[in-house]
Amino acid sequence: MSITPFLVLxxxxxxxxxMGVLVRRNAIVVFMCVELMLNASNLAFVTFARQHGNLDGQxxxxxxxxxxxxxxxxxxAIIMTIFRTRRSASVDDASLLKY
Amino acid sequence: MIAFWILAPLMVVCALGMVxxxxxxxxxxxxxxxxVGLAVLYAAQDxxxxxxxxxxxxxxxxxxxxxxxxxxxxxDTSDSMVETLPGQRVAAIVLGVLFAGLLVVAVSQATYGxxxxxxxxxxxxxxxxxxxxxxxxYVFAFEVTSALLITxxxxxxxxxxxxxxxxxATQRDMALQRMRDYAERGVHPGPLPSPGxxxxxxxxxxxxxxxxxxxxELSISRVMRAHGTVRDVSHDRLIAAEVESDTKQLGPSRTxxxxxxxxxx
Amino acid sequence: xxxxxxxLYLIIAIPAASAAVLLLSGKAADAWGHLxxxxxxxxxxxxxxxxxxxxxxxxxxxxxxxxxxxxxxSWIEVGGFDVTFGLLFDRLSGLFVLLITGVGSxxxxxxxxxxxxxxxxxxxxxxxxxxxxAMLMLVLADDYLxxxxxxxxxxxxxxxxxxxxxQRTSAAVAAKxxxxxxxxxxxxxxxxxxxxxxxxxxxxxxxVDSGMEQVSSGxxxxxxxxxxxxxxxxxxxxxLQSWLLDAMEGPTxxxxxxxxxxxxxxxxxxxxxxxxxxxxxxxxxxxxxIVGLVTLLWGAIIGCAKDDIKKGLAGSTMSQIGYxxxxxxxxxxxxxxxxxxxxxxxxxxxxLFLGAGSVMHAMNDEVDMRRxxxxxxxxxITFVTFACGYLAIIGFPGFSGFWSKDKIIEAAFAExxxxxxxxxxxxxxxxFYMTRMMIMTFISERRWAKEAHPHExxxxxxxxxxxxxVASVFGGVLLFNDWIGNWLExxxxxGEHHELPLGLTELALTxxxxxxxxxxxxxxxxxxxRDSIATAPSADVSPLTTxxxxxxxxxxxxxxxxxxPGQSLTRGLVMxxxxxxxxxxxxxxxxxxxxxxRIRRWQSxxxxxxALSMLGGSALVVLxxxxxxxA
Numbered sequence: 001m002s003i004t005p006f007l008v009l010x011x012x013x014x015x016x017x018x019m020g021v022l023v024r025r026n027a028i029v030v031f032m033c034v035e036l037m038l039n040a041s042n043l044a045f046v047t048f049a050r051q052h053g054n055l056d057g058q059x060x061x062x063x064x065x066x067x068x069x070x071x072x073x074x075x076x077a078i079i080m081t082i083f084r085t086r087r088s089a090s091v092d093d094a095s096l097l098k099y
Numbered sequence: 100m101i102a103f104w105i106l107a108p109l110m111v112v113c114a115l116g117m118v119x120x121x122x123x124x125x126x127x128x129x130x131x132x133x134x135v136g137l138a139v140l141y142a143a144q145d146x147x148x149x150x151x152x153x154x155x156x157x158x159x160x161x162x163x164x165x166x167x168x169x170x171x172x173x174x175d176t177s178d179s180m181v182e183t184l185p186g187q188r189v190a191a192i193v194l195g196v197l198f199a200g201l202l203v204v205a206v207s208q209a210t211y212g213x214x215x216x217x218x219x220x221x222x223x224x225x226x227x228x229x230x231x232x233x234x235x236x237y238v239f240a241f242e243v244t245s246a247l248l249i250t251x252x253x254x255x256x257x258x259x260x261x262x263x264x265x266x267x268a269t270q271r272d273m274a275l276q277r278m279r280d281y282a283e284r285g286v287h288p289g290p291l292p293s294p295g296x297x298x299x300x301x302x303x304x305x306x307x308x309x310x311x312x313x314x315x316e317l318s319i320s321r322v323m324r325a326h327g328t329v330r331d332v333s334h335d336r337l338i339a340a341e342v343e344s345d346t347k348q349l350g351p352s353r354t355x356x357x358x359x360x361x362x363x364x
Numbered sequence: 365x366x367x368x369x370x371x372l373y374l375i376i377a378i379p380a381a382s383a384a385v386l387l388l389s390g391k392a393a394d395a396w397g398h399l400x401x402x403x404x405x406x407x408x409x410x411x412x413x414x415x416x417x418x419x420x421x422x423x424x425x426x427x428x429x430x431x432x433x434x435x436x437x438s439w440i441e442v443g444g445f446d447v448t449f450g451l452l453f454d455r456l457s458g459l460f461v462l463l464i465t466g467v468g469s470x471x472x473x474x475x476x477x478x479x480x481x482x483x484x485x486x487x488x489x490x491x492x493x494x495x496x497x498a499m500l501m502l503v504l505a506d507d508y509l510x511x512x513x514x515x516x517x518x519x520x521x522x523x524x525x526x527x528x529x530x531q532r533t534s535a536a537v538a539a540k541x542x543x544x545x546x547x548x549x550x551x552x553x554x555x556x557x558x559x560x561x562x563x564x565x566x567x568x569x570x571x572v573d574s575g576m577e578q579v580s581s582g583x584x585x586x587x588x589x590x591x592x593x594x595x596x597x598x599x600x601x602x603x604l605q606s607w608l609l610d611a612m613e614g615p616t617x618x619x620x621x622x623x624x625x626x627x628x629x630x631x632x633x634x635x636x637x638x639x640x641x642x643x644x645x646x647x648x649x650x651x652x653x654i655v656g657l658v659t660l661l662w663g664a665i666i667g668c669a670k671d672d673i674k675k676g677l678a679g680s681t682m683s684q685i686g687y688x689x690x691x692x693x694x695x696x697x698x699x700x701x702x703x704x705x706x707x708x709x710x711x712x713x714x715x716l717f718l719g720a721g722s723v724m725h726a727m728n729d730e731v732d733m734r735r736x737x738x739x740x741x742x743x744x745i746t747f748v749t750f751a752c753g754y755l756a757i758i759g760f761p762g763f764s765g766f767w768s769k770d771k772i773i774e775a776a777f778a779e780x781x782x783x784x785x786x787x788x789x790x791x792x793x794x795x796f797y798m799t800r801m802m803i804m805t806f807i808s809e810r811r812w813a814k815e816a817h818p819h820e821x822x823x824x825x826x827x828x829x830x831x832x833x834v835a836s837v838f839g840g841v842l843l844f845n846d847w848i849g850n851w852l853e854x855x856x857x858x859g860e861h862h863e864l865p866l867g868l869t870e871l872a873l874t875x876x877x878x879x880x881x882x883x884x885x886x887x888x889x890x891x892x893x894r895d896s897i898a899t900a901p902s903a904d905v906s907p908l909t910t911x912x913x914x915x916x917x918x919x920x921x922x923x924x925x926x927x928x929p930g931q932s933l934t935r936g937l938v939m940x941x942x943x944x945x946x947x948x949x950x951x952x953x954x955x956x957x958x959x960x961x962r963i964r965r966w967q968s969x970x971x972x973x974x975a976l977s978m979l980g981g982s983a984l985v986v987l988x989x990x991x992x993x994x995a
Contacts, residue, residue, distance in 0.1 A: 001100055003214055004207055006140070009107050011202030013114055013133070019195035020118035022976050023188055026178045028169060029126050035161070036114060036130060039137055042149075050144050053215025055228050058146050059237055062229070065156055066244050070251035072161050076168045077258035083172050091971050092183060098969030184968070190976055198983045205990045 006047040013040035027079050027089045031072070038068045102143050110136040121178060127165050134158040145217040148225050292318045304330045369418075372434040372451045374411050375461060376504060379404045380497035386490035394486045398479075401489030402472040405496055409465035415453050416462060430454060430854050433506070440509075445561060452506035452569070456855045459703060460503040460633060463710050467625045468496050470828040474718055475617040477824035478725060488528060488615070495521035499626050503633060508557050508567040511634070515553060515598065518627045519546045525622060526614040538610035545607040549597015556590035559583065573640040587641050588648025591634055592655065599631030599685050601659045606918045608682055609666070612674040616721030619674055624681050624713040629706050632685065635692040636699050639856045643695070652693030653779070657786045660686030662916055664793035668800070669912035671901060672731045673720045676801050677713070680757065683790060684709050690787065691772045698775035699856035700849040705768035708756065708839040712765055715753035715832035722746045722825055723805060726818035733801065734899050738810040742818045745826045747806050749833035754802050756836040758795040758881050761874075764839030771843070774864070774873055781865050788880055795884030803892045811899050 013036060020033030042061040049057025083089050110133050117129040134157055142150035182188045220228050233241055268276075280286040292315060294305040304323055306314035319329050382404030386397050393400070415432055431454030440447040453461065472492060479485040498517025505511040527539030560567045563583055564575040576584065595601065600608035600623075611623050622628070635642065635652060642649045660683045667679030684705070691702035724731060726743060740747045756765035769791060777784030812818070820826070842848045864873065901913075911917060966973075 001103075001144075001214065003211060005103060005107070006144070007206040008203050009103075009110070009140075011206060012111055012199055015195050015199035015202065016111070016114040016118060018198060018979055019191050022191035022195075022972055022979065023118065023182075024178065025183075025972075026123055028165065028172065029123050029178070032126055032130050032165060033118065036117065036133065039134060039157070042153075043137055043140060046141055046144050046146050046149060049146070050217055051211060051214045053217060053220060055217070055220050055225075055232050056236075058149055058225075058229060059232050061146075061149055062152065062233075063237075063240060063244060065152060067247065069156060069161050070244075070247050072164060073251045073255045074258070076164060077255040080168055080171060081258050089172055094971060095969035097967075099964040099967050184970055184973060187972060187976060191979075194976065194979050194983060198979065198986070201983060201986045201990060205986065205993075208990075208994060 003047045003051050007044060010040045010044040010047070013037075013043070025090045025092055027082075027091050028076070030091055031075055031079070035068065035072070038064060102139060106136045106139055121180060123169050123172075123178070124166070127162060127169060130165075131158055131162050134162065145221060146225065148229050287317065291320070294318065298332075300330065302330070304328055306330070306332055308332065369415070369432050369434055369453075371411065372415065372432060372453055372504070373436060375408050375415070375453075375465070376451075376497050376500045378408045378411070379493040379500070383490045383493035383497060386486055386493065394483075397486030398472075398476050398489050401493050402469065402476060404493055405465060405469040405472045408496065408500070409462075409469050412458075412461045412465045416458050419453065419455065419458055444565060447507060447509050447567065449510055450506040450568075451504045453504060454855060455851050456633075456636065456703070457503045459707065459851075460629075461500060463707055464496060464499050464503065464626050467710055467714050467832070468492075468621055470831055471617050471621045471625075471714065471718070474620075474721070474825050474828040475615075477822050478617055478721055479615065484528075488525075491521055491524045491528070492617070492621070495525065495622060495627070499630070502630055506569055508553075508560060508569070508572070511637075512550075512553055512557060515594075515630065516550065518622075518630065519543060519550065519598075522546070522611070522622055522627055525618040526611050528614055528618065532613065535613040538607075538613040542607040542611050545604050546597045549594045549604055552590045552593030552597070556587055556594065559587055559590065569637065572638075576640045576644050579644070581645060584641060584644040585647045588638075588645045589651060591638050591641065592648060592652055595631030595634050595689070596655060597631075598634075599628045599689065600682050601631065601655050601686065601689055602662055602918075605659065605662065605682055606915070606922055609670075609675050609678045609915060612672070612678050616674065616717060616724060619678070620714045620717035620721070623678065624717050625710040628681060628685055629688070629710070632688045632692055632702055632706055635689065636703060636856060639696065639699060642693075643857070649693050649695060653690055653783060654693075656686045656688070656690030656693055657783055658686070659683070660690060660790040661786060661793070662686070662918075664790050664797065665908075665912050666915055667797040668793065669909055671733050673723065673733050673736075673801065673805065674717070674731055676733070676797060677716055677720060680716075680794065680798065681709075681713055683794060684713070684757070687769065687772050687787065687790070690783070691775055694775050694779045696857040697778070698772065700852045701768065701771040701775055703852060704842055704848045705765075705772055707842065708764035708768045708836070711832055711835035711839050712753040712756035715749060715829065715836050716757070718825070718829050718832065719746050719750035719753065722821045722829065723750075723818075725821055725825070727812070727816050730813065730816070733804040734897060734901070735811055735813055735816075736805045737808045737812070737897070738806070739818060740806040743820045745820055746829065749826075749829040750806070751802070752833035752836045754798055756839070758798050758885065759791060759877065760881075761878065762837075762840070764836055767840035767843045770874055770877060773877055774870060777864055777868070777873065784865075788877060791877055792880040792884040795881040796888045799885040799888035800892055803888065804897060808893060808897055811897065 017033045017035075017037035017040060020036070021030050024030050024033065042064050045057040045061040045064070047057075049055055049061075079089060086093060113129045113132045113136075117126045117133070120126055120129065134153060138150045138153035138158070141147075141153060217225075222228070223231075277286075277288045281288040292307045294301060295307045298305055298307070303320070306329060307318035309315050314329075314332055323329055382400055386393055386401060389397075418432060419430075431452060433450070433452055435448055435450040437449050438446070439449040472489070475485075475488065475492065479488050482488065495518060498514050498521055500514070502511055502514030502518060505514060523539045523543045526542055527535050529535045557567050560572055563579055564571050566572070566575075593604075596604045608623060608628070612619055614623075642652065663679045663682030663684075663686060667676050667683065670676040670679060688702045688705050688709070691698040691705065722743065723736065723739060723746060726739070726746075727736065730736075752763070756763040759766040759769045773784060773787045773791065776787040864870070868876075905913075914920065
């Protein structure tokens with residue numbers, strides 16, 4: 001199988017995730033779009049592992065998953081804490097650091 | 100490849116949907132579809148270990164964690180789709196398309212040799228192969244990542260922790276408080292009345308009927324009322340009224356009490 | 365060829381050391397400062413005499429002793445530019461040294477009496493010594509750069525001494541004017557030294573002399589004109605003549621020494637010394653002649669209209685130096701006459717100035733001749749010595765001035781009839797104004813102010829007058845047997861003998877000059893002796909008189925042509941600096957501030973906007989990578 005379709009798919013998913021980060025206001029949905037971007041890069045890793053013929057790409061994808069899990073844990077805890085005090089999970093609320 | 104060509108369009112559509120739907124829960128579910136699709140693609144690319152890990156860890160743990168937090172935040176909350184920052188949406192779409200185009204062009208313009216394939220690497224099996232690498236070449240990264248996980252868990256506990264400002268109310272305190280309320284304000288100390296003998300349903304959301312047929316406010320919890328999930332019992336009322344009238348037509352019922360009036364049976 | 369001696373430097377060192385001592389010792393030296401100063405000047409004169417005697421002796425023997433020479437130290441060694449500080453006591457500089465130290469010492473003695481009542485007398489002597497040292501360095505230098513050092517030194521001393529009466533604003537202004545106008549000349553000097561270095565690689569007299577044959581005529585002319593510019597500044601020749609009359613603000617001994625006998629002759633010395641330059645360029649030599657001619661008439665005309673005795677003598681100085689420059693411009697035929705006239709002029713002009721000082725001293729520092737009159741009886745010695753100087757300057761036969769001026773007029777006629785006629789006319793006008801001065805001061809009726817009690821001056825002032833008077837009378841002996849011509853020939857070259865035009869003989873010319881002088885004197889006698897003199901200048905006068913009173917509009921011209929444009933330029937530059945440069949700088953600052961104020965708004969505080977720019981940036985990076993790869 002040629003790897004180009006996989007890479008194209010990975011690129012598309014990544015761009016969609018990036019667009020989502022810019023467009024959505026709900027913090028949790030933004031977080032989910034970030035997860036989508038991470039997944040897209042995982043796909044690219046695995047594809048290139050197949051291309052090069054060694055498992056280093058899969059190892060890298062594995063580590064990405066682990067780190068993403070840790071990141072989600074902490075990130076969601078933060079979002080929840082903020083939600084408790086502010087009663088809103090919009091990313092546009094933190095806008096005091098401006099001119 | 101067939102799997103790829105079926106799954107890829109589906110995944111792209113779901114990803115797009117994830118970005119545009121209103122309710123956050125729908126976004127989470129669509130993301131789950133994408134993730135499962137990815138798992139299948141991993142399997143198709145000779146990475147069975149990752150296929151399993153993707154499903155178990157990513158979709159099963161991480162995404163579920165997302166859903167839990169969504170529940171805590173408010174499962175029905177829907178975002179307003181009106182864009183507050185001027186020009187943000189247009190710019191985002193333009194940039195996104197541009198970025199996607201760039202990546203696609205870059206990737207498709209590159210020439211790759213034939214894929215090496217993972218037969219040699221997976222000679223002893225994929226899992227032993229991964230383990231081989233993980234515990235020799237990447238053992239340091241492995242150890243550090245485990246430390247990271249521990250730290251993350253601790254951090255989450257710390258962040259989610261709520262400090263009690265007042266001492267926790269014990270069962271005895273709650274009972275005393277209930278009695279006090281009854282003594283001072285006449286609040287009913289018992290549980291909420293059940294729907295009643297003639298109710299059609301025994302669930303928590305069915306209100307009890309007063310003698311004149313109206314639902315009793317006391318029998319429905321405050322939360323359900325706020326949510327507006329109380330069952331409508333107007334139809335049941337009519338049926339209860341019919342039974343009542345039937346009972347009157349039948350006369351007094353032959354009960355032990357009647358026998359007492361005759362003196363003897 | 366040069367004889368190397370080891371004690372030449374003393375000539376300069378003694379007055380310089382004395383100046384340093386007098387300036388540094390402060391009030392402690394007030395009691396004996398004037399004596400030290402005079403003694404230093406006399407000591408320098410003694411050493412100079414010794415050197416001169418040595419030179420005289422050397423003339424009889426081989427030509428190896430035409431000059432005395434001392435190399436002191438290596439002064440500048442920069443890149444290819446090597447200048448050694450050396451002294452050259454040859455026939456030309458020897459004469460000057462004797463004039464400076466001799467007349468200078470007499471004036472020092474005179475000043476003891478003249479400045480007796482001034483509390484800053486010690487400082488006066490210090491500055492006089494400084495002047496003498498600088499002037500000696502000027503004439504003893506063997507290199508144009510060393511000469512320049514002395515040149516600047518005398519400029520400084522002149523500034524200090526003109527502005528000696530510091531409290532008077534007019535004195536301070538005059539000192540500044542002198543310095544500034546001199547500066548213009550100094551530019552010429554500096555440029556000529558630079559040109560010399562660029563052309564010859566050296567600025568010594570020998571070096572330039574030997575290289576002069578090979579240079580292009582353009583370079584030679586440039587050198588000649590630059591040196592002429594320098595000379596004009598120092599010698600108060602047209603066009604840089606405006607400072608000399610104002611310089612009379614200084615004390616009279618200063619006017620006598622600096623602005624009559626020595627410093628103003630430095631220009632003539634420079635031109636004479638640079639004879640090897642002017643030999644190569646016809647144009648520059650002619651320029652010198654023209655400058656001399658114009659100045660001698662200019663000074664004479666101004667001198668006629670001055671009521672201030674010192675200003676009248678200053679105009680006369682300007683005119684006489686014009687004669688010297690004229691002679692120097694004519695070339696080897698007349699160099700020796702220029703120097704001869706310089707020497708005799710030194711004697712009689714110093715004599716006249718000191719006499720004027722004596723008169724001023726007697727009349728309570730009054731300078732207006734309209735307030736003098738009939739001083740002949742009251743101040744006999746002054747009158748007689750002044751008369752000796754007067755007769756010398758108008759060229760009365762037998763007196764020193766007669767011999768020197770006559771020779772110059774002769775050379776002028778040999779050069780060109782027009783030049784000769786101009787010189788002749790100058791002689792007539794000289795006779796006129798000097799006679800006027802004589803009459804107004806000593807002979808006419810008394811027009812004294814009420815408080816005036818004139819009396820003869822003390823011996824410390826009259827003895828120098830008498831010595832100078834003797835020199836004025838007998839100074840002509842230098843021409844005996846053309847001694848001075850022969851003496852200076854090794855330095856300035858042999859002059860060709862020109863025929864006088866129109867078939868005139870020398871005797872006929874002498875008689876012509878005498879007649880013109882007589883006419884001039886006669887007119888003055890008629891105007892001032894027969895008719896009485898008004899105590900205030902009359903307003904109803906001819907345009908020429910008005911012009912002469914206003915220095916032939918020299919100051920007005922300077923103001924219009926130079927000062928006002930200079931002021932406008934300065935103002936324009938200031939405005940350009942304020943609005944243009946400051947405006948540009950402030951404008952840049954304002955622009956930065958303004959644009960930053962606008963760009964600041966991009967920081968909206970919204971994370972999504974920042975994320976947008978991040979995505980944009982990464983899109984650009986990917987684009988660059990792709991473009992590089994595909995290109």
